[in-house]
Amino acid sequence: MKVLMFGWEFPPHITGGLGTACYGLTKGLSHFDTEILFVVPKAYGDEDQSFIKLADAGDVVITERKNVREDFWSNFRYLEVGSNLIPYMDPEDFARIFKGKIFSHTEFSEQVFATKFTFSGSYGTNLYQEVARYALIAAYIAETNVFDVIHAHDWLTYSAGIAAKNVSGKPLVVHMHATEFDRSGEHINQKVYDIERAGMEAADKVIAVSNLTRKTIIDRYGIHPDKVVTVHNSVEPVTLPEFKLSKGVKEKVVTFLGRVTFQKGPDYFIEAAKKVIDKDPNVRFVMAGSGDMLNKMIKRVAKLGIATKFHFVGFLQGNEVFEMFGMSDVYVMPSVSEPFGISPLEAMMSDVPVIISKQSGVAEILRHALKVDFWDVDDLADAIYGMLHYEALSKMFIKYGKIEVDNLRWENSAYKVREVYKSLV
């Protein structure tokens, strides 16, 4: 079976969990006689290409606009208006950062006639342009390649997915790794919501990464339950790197690792940290990651007077993540809304016990993790304190958590995805 897959990022060039999930899933699918043409906006050249064929959308040459069908052309113009957002970044941020740099409609039209497309390849400055161009290229690729199913990951690629479906008539699967409600709470961006819903309505099947997400899709987007399937994410077994850094502090370390945004609940982590430090000053807290709430969080830590015990390390990538886990005694994911959440699984693989919020998809499949309500700061502080001080507890979580996570396999997730494909062709 041949699959045309649209993503936005792929390891090692990732800014969030989406790239990691795409990697695991495609690798898992490669065990099941599946051929994947994975399209990302820009291939950097050093991705692991051993198991999938990676297309570089930037190398696609479109010689004539005529190659694109008329009905797509009209769709495409619509998409251009609708795709004014960056994942992992809210609209205000986008407007602030890229003020004055947004391409005007005129400029954009000129770009369409270019014969070769180059993508900046990250969640970057010319997003308007890139998303729309991505859809255009999707249509082109759909016309010039043979495949059985189209699979699009997250709203950014839905425009591409729909375009490819219109061009080829092949079934479309859209994969919801996060919903707009996860990213923005109740203050959703209507345009993003509309794109997500349009993608799911145009799709023949919708894959949700957890039952939590599936419920949101059904309740908030009005998608028919029969069309929505849950396939939990998994985690890729890794050989832990040789640690170059040695832990310099003697205190136990409690770690938050993720984007410092509303969705991830960094503020609850800080409030809980304060409560723990008040009780036991011999603990250090680390917040790894960056995001629109970072400065506010730094200010809060200063205000609480815990800045010599609470450290910010910025965004970590690749091995640095595992180095950080190597120094951690507890990992906390206090997400306000987390469709899945792969990082607790990575922590568990590194023998770090985890505390996760009940509002996360990963809580549905994990047994050996402490689960708390994200808003219950007392409960969170209590869990951290317990994990740090009651060795029996942490030892048990480390031991059984490791077994539990070792039994998760991307092949299992991929098998279910493959079943979804089969039901459509």
Added chain:
Amino acid sequence: MRTICFYFQVHQPFRLKKYRFFDIGNDHHYFNDFENKSIMRKVAEKCYLPTNQTFLDLINEYGDKVKIAYSISGVAIDQFEMYAPDVLESFKKLVATGKVEILSETYSHSLSSLVNREEFERQIKMHRDKVMEVFGVEPQIFRNTELIYSDQIGEYIADLGYKAMIIEGAKHVLGWKSPNYLYCNAINPKLKLLLKNFKLSDDIAFRFSNQAWEDFPLTTEKFVSWLNAIDPKEETVNLFMDYETFGEHQWEETGIFNFLRALPNELFKNSNFTFSTPSDVIKSTEPVGAIHVPHPISWADEERDLTAWLGNELQDEAFGKLYELYDAVKKKNDPQIWKDWLYLQTSDHFYYMCTKWFSDGDVHKYFNPYDSPYEAFVNFMNVLSDFIIRLEEK
């Protein structure tokens, strides 16, 4: 006889290197040696060496008539010794002419006067010893970091035996009074106060090259005519500024050095002003009254208060946590600990954490090695966390 009293601040902080959480407990070297050296060399070439030469030439040309005063922070002297011995030599030459007065200050250009009298006095003594060792002169007049002053700080200084102090002529403190007189401390009238004429000082230091300024370009004729316009009864015009004004804040291309070279001639020709050192001024002049400063003032920004260094959450946490450590540092009594403790107190570290950039943006941003005050704070706190670990070690 009326006089101009020139005093220049010479200071360079030991800037911190990028110090991450992973370094805590592993790496006890906190300073960005490369950056500190490059900046020192750059400022030496652009400012210190040419300006020192200019003053040396003027002193040679006019003899007794050209006099100036410097305050050189201990951390700047340390960096001269490490990276720019040529600059130190040229300062020594200037001091050797006898026309140049060196003032007393805290060794590390610190804010210790606000919270810890013992540390404040320790640093003053350290600086005094250093000045005597390097220049062979004993400073008689005190100037505090960033001209920070309050009645109480003045009293501390009087108790140490200083005869006078240099302070900001802040409008909200002076009211209708003129800065062009000698004043005294409100608690101990023995301590005399020289007040900065911020209008004329800032005309040179900040506005000299500002083309949007209505008086641009500033010529010596214009400047001397302003001096002549001052009420003849007002005796002393105190022009205090950062030494880096010459060649660094105001680039050579702005004509700042030509202005400096031409000023004495214009002054002697067309006015009855002379140049004096602060010590000359307090010998020849009597205070006209006391100045009341219950809350600390400084020479920074429009507000002339402490908000460039203290007041926001980041600054207060960093400053508070640092000075909490004093007893532990003392108890440890280790030379390297004392040294790092000293360098960490430099006011610049707190200045980088200032969040009011948007009003006084230009000056703050120019000297800031960090992209944001948050970054400055995180870096400083990481360093401080390591410092605390060292204090706790047996």
